[in-house]
Structures are given as C-alpha cells and as structure tokens.
Amino acid sequence: MARSMHVRRPATLASLAAELGVSRTTVSNAYNRPDQLSPELRRRVLETARRLGYPGPDPVARSLRTRKAGAVGLLLTENLSYAFRDPAAIGFLEGLALACEDAGTGLLLVPANPEREDVAAVHRAGVDGFVVYSVPDDDPHLAAVLERPVPTVVCDQPDLGNVDRVGIDDQAAMHSLAQHLISLGHRRVGVVCMRLARDRNDDFVVPERQQAAHFHVQRARLAGLAQAFASVGVDWETVPVAERFDHTMASGASAAAQVMERDPQITALICTSDILALGALGELRRRGLRVPEDITVTGFDGIREAEQAGLTTVRQPVLEKGRAAGKLLLDSAERTRPRAVTLSTELVLGSTAASPRGTAEERWFGP
Amino acid sequence: MARSMHVRRPATLASLAAELGVSRTTVSNAYNRPDQLSPELRRRVLETARRLGYPGPDPVARSLRTRKAGAVGLLLTENLSYAFRDPAAIGFLEGLALACEDAGTGLLLVPANPEREDVAAVHRAGVDGFVVYSVPDDDPHLAAVLERPVPTVVCDQPDLGNVDRVGIDDQAAMHSLAQHLISLGHRRVGVVCMRLARDRNDDFVVPERQQAAHFHVQRARLAGLAQAFASVGVDWETVPVAERFDHTMASGASAAAQVMERDPQITALICTSDILALGALGELRRRGLRVPEDITVTGFDGIREAEQAGLTTVRQPVLEKGRAAGKLLLDSAERTRPRAVTLSTELVLGSTAASPRGTAEERWFGP
DNA sequence: GTGAAAGCGCTAACAG
DNA sequence: CTGTTAGCGCTTTCAC
Numbered sequence: 001m002a003r004s005m006h007v008r009r010p011a012t013l014a015s016l017a018a019e020l021g022v023s024r025t026t027v028s029n030a031y032n033r034p035d036q037l038s039p040e041l042r043r044r045v046l047e048t049a050r051r052l053g054y055p056g057p058d059p060v061a062r063s064l065r066t067r068k069a070g071a072v073g074l075l076l077t078e079n080l081s082y083a084f085r086d087p088a089a090i091g092f093l094e095g096l097a098l099a100c101e102d103a104g105t106g107l108l109l110v111p112a113n114p115e116r117e118d119v120a121a122v123h124r125a126g127v128d129g130f131v132v133y134s135v136p137d138d139d140p141h142l143a144a145v146l147e148r149p150v151p152t153v154v155c156d157q158p159d160l161g162n163v164d165r166v167g168i169d170d171q172a173a174m175h176s177l178a179q180h181l182i183s184l185g186h187r188r189v190g191v192v193c194m195r196l197a198r199d200r201n202d203d204f205v206v207p208e209r210q211q212a213a214h215f216h217v218q219r220a221r222l223a224g225l226a227q228a229f230a231s232v233g234v235d236w237e238t239v240p241v242a243e244r245f246d247h248t249m250a251s252g253a254s255a256a257a258q259v260m261e262r263d264p265q266i267t268a269l270i271c272t273s274d275i276l277a278l279g280a281l282g283e284l285r286r287r288g289l290r291v292p293e294d295i296t297v298t299g300f301d302g303i304r305e306a307e308q309a310g311l312t313t314v315r316q317p318v319l320e321k322g323r324a325a326g327k328l329l330l331d332s333a334e335r336t337r338p339r340a341v342t343l344s345t346e347l348v349l350g351s352t353a354a355s356p357r358g359t360a361e362e363r364w365f366g367p
Numbered sequence: 368m369a370r371s372m373h374v375r376r377p378a379t380l381a382s383l384a385a386e387l388g389v390s391r392t393t394v395s396n397a398y399n400r401p402d403q404l405s406p407e408l409r410r411r412v413l414e415t416a417r418r419l420g421y422p423g424p425d426p427v428a429r430s431l432r433t434r435k436a437g438a439v440g441l442l443l444t445e446n447l448s449y450a451f452r453d454p455a456a457i458g459f460l461e462g463l464a465l466a467c468e469d470a471g472t473g474l475l476l477v478p479a480n481p482e483r484e485d486v487a488a489v490h491r492a493g494v495d496g497f498v499v500y501s502v503p504d505d506d507p508h509l510a511a512v513l514e515r516p517v518p519t520v521v522c523d524q525p526d527l528g529n530v531d532r533v534g535i536d537d538q539a540a541m542h543s544l545a546q547h548l549i550s551l552g553h554r555r556v557g558v559v560c561m562r563l564a565r566d567r568n569d570d571f572v573v574p575e576r577q578q579a580a581h582f583h584v585q586r587a588r589l590a591g592l593a594q595a596f597a598s599v600g601v602d603w604e605t606v607p608v609a610e611r612f613d614h615t616m617a618s619g620a621s622a623a624a625q626v627m628e629r630d631p632q633i634t635a636l637i638c639t640s641d642i643l644a645l646g647a648l649g650e651l652r653r654r655g656l657r658v659p660e661d662i663t664v665t666g667f668d669g670i671r672e673a674e675q676a677g678l679t680t681v682r683q684p685v686l687e688k689g690r691a692a693g694k695l696l697l698d699s700a701e702r703t704r705p706r707a708v709t710l711s712t713e714l715v716l717g718s719t720a721a722s723p724r725g726t727a728e729e730r731w732f733g734p
Numbered sequence: 735g736t737g738a739a740a741g742c743g744c745t746a747a748c749a750g
Numbered sequence: 751c752t753g754t755t756a757g758c759g760c761t762t763t764c765a766c
Binding site: 055059060061069070073085094097098100101103105106109110113120121124125147149 | 420422423424425426427428429431436437448451452457458460461464468470471472473474475476477478480485487490492493514515516
C-alpha cells in the first residue's frame with residue numbers, strides 16, 4: 001500500500017474506459033451524472049476504477065475543461081504572523097471561510113509576503129475570483145490580482161471604480177469617536193497608528209504622509225480625526241502622530257511612550273486599532289498613569305480583548321465583513337455594475353475615556 | 368474598463384502567438400523563461416499581450432500541463448466557527464501557512480463541514496498534497512483524501528501506517544499531568560473532554576466509548592489519565608467523564624456543573640483542553656468554589672488565555688505542529704517511507720492545582 | 735443509454 | 751533563439 005507515496009497517477013479516465021471497453025463519456029458520466037447510466041454499468045465502472053486504482057477524475061483537468069476552479073483566492077499582504085495574531089483579521093477570515101463553506105467553495109490563501117514582491121503566486125492561483133483584504137493600494141500583488149480576468153472584491157480598500165467593495169466608513173466612525181472625546185473636553189491629544197505605507201517608519205508622521213497613506217483604512221481614520229479636531233480649532237499639524245510598522249501590542253506600547261515623550265501634556269491617546277491601544281494602555285499604566293483619570297485611551301475594532309479591558313473603541317463587524325465579501329464574490333454571476341457594501345459600526349463607550357482632569361504636567365511628572 | 372466584470376477570457380496564448388506571428392512556445396517562454404528569448408522580442412510579446420488584454424498563462428491549464436497545482440489542501444473537519452475561535456487551531460493554521468508561504472505555495476482550505484458529508488470538495492481540490500488536522504479517524508473526508516494520489520500528512524491522528532504524521536505524545540503528556548495531580552494527593556477526580564466521535568453526546572461517557580473514541584487526541588489523553596490513576600488504585604469506571612460536542616467555554620462550564628453534580632467530592636477537575644478548562648474555571652467560581660483551595664482544575668494545550676489565567680496545563684507547540692506538517696508535505700519529493708514527527712510538550716505548573724484540602728463535602732456545601 | 739469528435743490552454747522535449 | 755509536435759486528463763454537445 002504505497003498509496004501515499006507520490007505514486008505516478010496510474011490510471012486515467014481514458015485507460016479505465018479502454019479497460020472496460022466503453023467510451024470515456026460513459027466513465028465520465030459514472031462520476032458526474034449517475035442518472036445518465038444504468039446503475040449496473042455504473043457499479044461496474046466504479047468497481048473497476050477501484051481495482052485499477054483510478055482515483056476519480058483529475059480535478060485540474062476537470063477545472064480546465066469546465067472553466068471553474070471551485071475556489072476563491074484570498075490576498076492578504078500582511079505578515080502572516082501578524083494576521084493570525086490579529087483577532088480582527090481572524091474574524092474576517094472566519095466570515096469569509098463560512099461564506100465559502102456555504103457555497104461549497106474552497107478558500108485559497110495566496111502566499112503574498114510584503115517583503116518578497118513575488119507576484120507569481122497570484123498568477124499561479126487557480127481560482128474563480130479573489131478577495132483582497134486590507135493591502136496597501138499600491139501593492140503589486142493587488143495590481144496582479146486586478147489583471148486576472150476573474151471577479152474580485154476588495155475589503156478595506158479605497159474605491160477602485162470597477163471592483164466590488166466591502167468595508168465600513170472608517171472616516172465617519174473615527175470622526176464620531178473624536179467627537180466623543182471632544183465633547184469630553186479633550187483638545188490636546190496624541191495618536192498612534194498602524195503602518196501607513198509599505199516602507200517601515202516607526203516614528204512620527206507628518207501630515208503629508210498621513211494624507212498620502214497607502215492603507216485606505218488608516219488614511220480614513222486619521223482623516224476623521226483631523227477633521228473633527230480641526231473643526232474645534234485644534235491645529236492638526238501640532239498633534240503628535242506616531243506610526244508603527246508592526247501591528248503588535250509592543251508597538252502600541254513603544255508608540256505611546258514616544259508620544260508621551262513628545263508631548264506630556266496630552267489628555268488623550270487615540271489609537272487606530274485595539275491591539276495598539278491595549279499595548280499603549282499597558283505602557284501608560286506601567287509608567288504610573290491611571291486610565292482614564294490621568295489619561296484617556298481609545299482603540300478601534302472592538303475585539304474581544306478590548307471589551308474585556310473596557311476599552312473605549314469603535315466596534316466593527318469583522319466577521320460580517322468577511323462573510324459579505326464572500327457572498328459578493330460568489331454571487332458575482334448575476335451582477336452588472338460594481339457593488340459596494342458598507343457595514344455599520346458602533347461607538348463602544350468603555351471605561352478608558354473620561355474628561356481630562358488636573359494639569360497634564362501633574363499627571364506626567366506627579367503632583 | 369469592465370475588467371472586473373467576469374469578462375470572457377479574450378485572448379489565449381495561442382491567439383497571442385498568432386497575432387505576433389510567432390510560435391506558442393515563444394510566448395510561453397516570454398512568461399516562463401525570459402532567458403530563452405531576446406529581450407526585445409520579449410518586450411514585444413508582453414506589450415502585445417497587454418494590448419490584447421491577455422492576462423498571462425491560464426493557471427489551470429498550466430497546472431494540468433505541469434502536473435502541479437502550487438497549493439496544498441487543508442482538511443479541517445471542525446465547524447469553522449469553532450476552529451477559528453480555538454487558539455490552538457489558529458496556531459496550527461499559522462504555522463502551516465508560514466511553511467506554505469516559505470515555499471511559495473498556496474494553502475487551500477477545503478470546505479468540509481462535519482454535518483454535510485459532501486466529499487466532493489475533496490475530489491475537486493486542485494492541490495499537490497493534503498494536510499489533515501484533527502478529524503475523527505472514521506471521517507469520510509479523510510477517507511476521500513487518502514484515495515487521492517497525492518502525498519498527505521496527518522496531524523493529531525492515529526498512525527495510518529502509510530502516511531506521514533505530526534503530533535505529540537498525548538497519552539504521555541496527560542499521564543505526566545495526572546502524575547502531578549496524584550503526587551499532590553488527588554485520588555477522586557472528574558474529567559471533562561471534547562467530542563469523542565461524530566455523534567453528539569453531551570453527557571457522561573462510559574469507558575467503552577472512551578476507548579473507542581474516534582478522535583485520536585482525546586482517546587490518548589483519556590487513556591493517559593486512566594492509566595495513571597488506575598496505577599494508584601483508582602477505579603476508572605467510577606470516574607465521571609463528561610463529554611461535550613462543542614468546543615467552547617460554555618461547554619466547559621456546563622460539563623463542569625454536570626460533573627460536580629454527579630460527584631461533589633472530587634478534588635480535581637481535569638479538562639482535555641484549555642478552552643474547556645477556562646469554562647469550567649468560570650463555572651466553579653461562579654458557584655463559589657475557590658481554585659485551587661477548594662478544587663483543582665487543569666487544562667491542555669497551553670494557549671495564551673490559559674497562561675493569563677494561571678491554568679495548570681500541558682503546553683504543546685501548536686505553531687510548530689503546523690509548520691512541521693507543512694514542511695513534511697512540501698518535502699515529500701525525496702522521501703521513501705512514512706515519516707513521523709513527534710513534538711515535545713511541557714507541563715505548565717500554574718496556580719489552579721494544589722493539594723486537596725478539607726473534606727469535599729465542606730467545599731461543595733460550605734463548611 | 736452510449737459513443738465520436740473536438741477541444742479547454744498550456745508546456746516540454748527536441749530539432750532546426 | 752524559435753518552431754514543431756504531442757499531449758496533460760477531462761467534459762460536452764451531438765448523433766446514433
């Protein structure tokens with residue numbers, strides 16, 4: 001039984017047909033259209049197949065012939081280690097996988113490491129369509145996907161004009177969070193955000209870079225903040241915005257430290273993701289600050305860990321995003337023009353935001 | 368630009384060749400072997416391709432010809448919702464994905480819902496090999512995979528004799544955990560385990576069902592327990608073992624309740640997974656029991672949440688398991704006989720296990 | 735109910 | 751460096 005040993009495919013549909021003295025059609029029918037065949041003949045075919053070790057029609061050959069692969073590709077240009085550690089990404093993946101499962105479709109994770117600009121994997125993927133999740137808008141992998149003649153839906157991506165899209169209104173959501181902070185009395189704030197482009201910049205971000213960010217989600221969230229605070233007279237140029245390439249709690253912590261160093265007087269630290277916020281929270285507490293008494297901290301995403309920590313944040317339906325993306329793609333037969341699904345978000349009022357108290361100096365250096 | 372609109376594939380390699388007045392080989396070479404071509408001609412080919420909207424060689428046709436799909440399939444017969452909520456499963460997935468990415472190979476999640484016995488998806492999967500993760504040994508999907516003439520590696524699965532295998536020594540690991548409890552003085556214990564077969568049984572388990580369990584991992588862990596406790600004179604028949612189909616904290620909680628109901632005098636509740644243990648922990652505390660003063664609780668897996676909770680458990684290298692499975696599969700060119708990788712585990716002494724104190728009656732009903 | 739014909743779109747010798 | 755030849759293994763009208 002060396003079955004598992006990379007055996008040279010022994011029998012083909014043709015050889016089976018020959019052995020049986022029937023046509024290839026008949027054998028094919030035995031597998032694909034049982035009703036086109038006498039049960040008796042079918043039994044004989046299947047039995048002979050087993051005897052000859054014929055494993056059934058080759059899926060690739062079938063795909064070539066039928067012009068469908070039975071799978072959708074997922075492009076995820078984040079280091080996998082971060083993706084699989086990010087509850088939001090996992091939620092998206094789960095939703096997408098559920099949609100695929102419902103449709104009996106496979107889900108192909110296309111290897112697309114941001115470091116290697118190897119687009120070949122995109123070309124090699126035998127899929128009926130692509131879902132693209134949160135990649136920079138200038139990512140070559142994305143470009144490669146768009147060149148493939150298959151339907152595509154992008155998620156957390158700017159409007160590409162001719163492609164289906166799923167997302168939330170990041171700018172509006174962040175704007176409303178900002179409004180909340182403003183109404184609490186915060187005027188002097190700091191920001192921690194995720195990577196804005198493909199190049200690593202673990203440092204402060206000038207407004208130009210903010211506006212030119214290649215990650216739509218981050219750009220929109222920053223824009224929402226800038227807009228809200230500008231509207232109450234805050235000069236956004238003066239607001240320290242620290243960027244971090246790696247999406248980890250450690251990044252959140254170091255960015256928080258950097259921002260506090262730059263402006264100890266801020267009364268709120270706004271983070272563009274919960275992961276970063278949780279890291280920041282830890283760092284601030286480690287430094288002896290109380291949240292929210294001494295400083296307000298907010299996140300974005302609404303992951304479970306954030307909820308447990310009582311983080312003030314924006315909750316977005318990540319699983320639904322994945323599911324919607326899958327549905328959109330798998331429906332794409334009967335569509336005509338690009339569709340867009342915008343899911344709603346919810347401001348979560350946790351226990352990490354409050355009105356500023358005392359002078360900032362006091363908070364930072366002690367009373 | 369109706370590029371995204373499911374266009375009928377306009378051009379093929381052949382038509383492009385015709386247009387250019389060169390042979391198909393030349394066009395093929397332009398894509399696959401740039402060095403077999405004058406740069407000038409190559410440029411012309413690629414440019415004409417763009418002009419004609421030729422998206423490059425069709426991946427499926429290429430796969431058929433080259434006999435390789437550039438992807439491995441992952442069979443995961445758990446409800447996806449549980450899989451994606453189980454840190455251990457996610458860790459495995461991450462490790463496998465990393466191995467695939469290293470090799471530039473895609474990872475195809477094969478839709479295999481335990482409820483639908485639809486094996487077709489396995490047949491339809493265009494992959495160069497399969498990884499099978501923790502499915503019941505009588506799963507029809509598994510059988511279907513084994514019939515495919517591609518290399519396969521199973522993980523957390525009994526030895527199939529002719530297939531590569533990755534796993535840990537579940538029995539030994541659980542045995543050592545049991546020894547630890549025994550050395551602490553525990554003799555009267557209860558057990559909470561995951562599903563043992565494909566049928567739902569949210570109830571106690573008789574020893575026969577334990578020994579006949581179709582999930583190798585669960586069977587081995589229970590065997591390790593039974594063996595350890597039997598060796599110090601405990602009659603395993605009398606030990607309450609509660610099974611739960613769904614792998615959730617809620618299941619752990621309800622099973623814990625059920626076991627306590629059955630035998631309030633147990634001094635330790637042993638769970639075969641951390642998820643279950645965390646649920647049990649919550650339930651016991653909710654009932655006013657202190658852990659470990661009133662009762663000992665243990666888990667298995669070593670997930671992060673368990674660590675945070677200070678759970679006494681067994682840590683297993685889930686990420687490494689995934690990576691090892693991927694490596695094994697992607698190496699399988701140069702192999703001859705089935706290989707097995709057994710990774711090591713580590714007993715984690717947390718704060719949820721201690722020597723039993725007072726009488727059990729007191730603990731359960733109050734002093 | 736069964737078969738013959740006609741590719742799906744591509745790559746890989748090999749010869750020129 | 752380029753072209754010719756030969757399929758990879760299968761499905762699908764369309765006759766019989």
